[in-house]
Amino acid sequence: MSLRLDAPGRATGVRRFGRASRWVHRTTAALMGVCVVTAACLYVPQLAELVGRRELVVRVHEWAGLALPVPVLAGLASRLFRADLGFLNRFGPHDRLWLRAALHRDKRRASRPAGKFNAGQKIYAAWIAGATLVMLGTGLIMWFTHLTPLVWRTSATFVHDWLALTIGIVLAGHIGMALADPEARRGMRTGSVSREWAEREHPLWRP
Amino acid sequence: MRGGYGNLTGTRVPWPGEGTRVFDEYVNSEQPEEPRGKPIGRRVLLGTLGLGALGVATAPTLQRGLESFLAGASDKDPTGLTGLLPNGGGFRYYSVTSSVPRKNADTYRLTVDGLVDHPGTYTLVELRALPQTRMVRDVQCVTGWRVPDTPFEGVRLSRLLDAAGVREGAGAVRFTCFDGAYSESLTLDQARRADVLVALRMQDKDLGHAHGGPVRLYVAPMYFYKSAKWLSGITVTKDVKPGYWEERGYDVDAWVGRSNGRDDEPTT
Numbered sequence A: 001m002s003l004r005l006d007a008p009g010r011a012t013g014v015r016r017f018g019r020a021s022r023w024v025h026r027t028t029a030a031l032m033g034v035c036v037v038t039a040a041c042l043y044v045p046q047l048a049e050l051v052g053r054r055e056l057v058v059r060v061h062e063w064a065g066l067a068l069p070v071p072v073l074a075g076l077a078s079r080l081f082r083a084d085l086g087f088l089n090r091f092g093p094h095d096r097l098w099l100r101a102a103l104h105r106d107k108r109r110a111s112r113p114a115g116k117f118n119a120g121q122k123i124y125a126a127w128i129a130g131a132t133l134v135m136l137g138t139g140l141i142m143w144f145t146h147l148t149p150l151v152w153r154t155s156a157t158f159v160h161d162w163l164a165l166t167i168g169i170v171l172a173g174h175i176g177m178a179l180a181d182p183e184a185r186r187g188m189r190t191g192s193v194s195r196e197w198a199e200r201e202h203p204l205w206r207p
Numbered sequence B: 001m002r003g004g005y006g007n008l009t010g011t012r013v014p015w016p017g018e019g020t021r022v023f024d025e026y027v028n029s030e031q032p033e034e035p036r037g038k039p040i041g042r043r044v045l046l047g048t049l050g051l052g053a054l055g056v057a058t059a060p061t062l063q064r065g066l067e068s069f070l071a072g073a074s075d076k077d078p079t080g081l082t083g084l085l086p087n088g089g090g091f092r093y094y095s096v097t098s099s100v101p102r103k104n105a106d107t108y109r110l111t112v113d114g115l116v117d118h119p120g121t122y123t124l125v126e127l128r129a130l131p132q133t134r135m136v137r138d139v140q141c142v143t144g145w146r147v148p149d150t151p152f153e154g155v156r157l158s159r160l161l162d163a164a165g166v167r168e169g170a171g172a173v174r175f176t177c178f179d180g181a182y183s184e185s186l187t188l189d190q191a192r193r194a195d196v197l198v199a200l201r202m203q204d205k206d207l208g209h210a211h212g213g214p215v216r217l218y219v220a221p222m223y224f225y226k227s228a229k230w231l232s233g234i235t236v237t238k239d240v241k242p243g244y245w246e247e248r249g250y251d252v253d254a255w256v257g258r259s260n261g262r263d264d265e266p267t268t
Helices: A019-043 A045-051 A054-067 A070-075 A079-089 A093-103 A119-143 A150-179 A182-190 A195-201 B005-009 B022-026 B040-075 B124-129 B157-164
Strands: A013-015 A192-194 B109-114 B120-123 B133-140 B146-156 B172-177 B183-187 B196-202 B216-219 B231-237
Touching: A013 A195, A019 A045, A019 A054, A019 A070, A019 A079, A019 A150, A019 A182, A054 A119, A079 A119, A079 B040, A093 A119, A119 A150, A119 B040, A150 A182, A150 B040, A182 A192, A182 A195, A192 A195, B109 B157, B120 B124, B124 B196, B133 B196, B146 B157, B157 B196, B157 B231
Parallel strands: B109 B231
Antiparallel strands: A013 A192, B109 B120, B133 B146, B146 B196, B172 B183, B172 B231, B196 B216
């Protein structure tokens, strides 16, 4: 990690993400993007008509999906990434306050206490990880049809389709919130954020 | 899994006002943030997995309910958005090639050859001049979607086979398509069924390009991949040759409800 480079010189910057975390995010996002685009080309009639090549698109979709968990698994080698996972996993009393405020559409800073990650980010991370694994499992059932009892394939297709729709909506929310917050994006891109932003958005975070 | 971050930075500077916050009991120099919080992230992840498994287990029931609800909703939906929902009703466009040439009444030809006495070609006008049969059945795709009560109209395949004169020793019919890639096969007995058409019309309209027009095969009792779109060739052969999807794992004898591991209600 290049922490030493940043620490003294840029007094205004706060180190938010190590290189491993950023690359895990980047590669996962790219693979997820491939999955979403190929899924759309298989599923939305106008796109299917435009692109065709059904067998090729299916192959790309399958392999991108299979590779989707790989960046996270590789990232486990990094201590900083594991620490980030730990922060995402652990919920404190302030997260309950944050969620309650979110439910009541209370946007005041004081009612939204957050550590390194706010409760919404934590829930999102855990849900998208679980959903990805469900997609992987149901996808494998649809891919290797001879491995499972026959009726499972129809059921897996059903779950895969509806969960895909749900993931599409949630993912759009994730991207929309990132687009609305340039400093958060800078944190994911460069690894650093401004101290002012960190204190405002993540007052309980001690970097 | 937890801890390390604060130690690694080495230059930790307290926020202004640190030490007066409500949550300071969770802050110390060793473990900077909510170190002993509950592992709720893990529970959410496992819960999502569990729900996914439950969804697979209860899918047959859920699917029946949703399908009947969405079929009703799509009837009253002027936007057509329900058509984009899984199993929301309506046809899906599947092509195995990147682009399919368009054929019209001038350029379309259907050839009949192989083990026949009179090989030949038909134009669209010639096909339209033959006696037409109209059938209304459900269409069932092997991927799950079903479109109820869809009218198809065209020439019985058996009529074309009889006109060509099938020779002794023939046992199957192979179909090729002008998309350049797709193919299908039926046994001769299957091909001679009264509910197998060379279809020119669907839903009481001339077959459009997206639905495989101007001419497609229509095999009413089988999954819809047997009903090859953009039909351009009928070849009588000795044995069944697996078609495009059948070389990729689908059943050759694709009876709806009795093949491909599915138990859909038969379409005939």
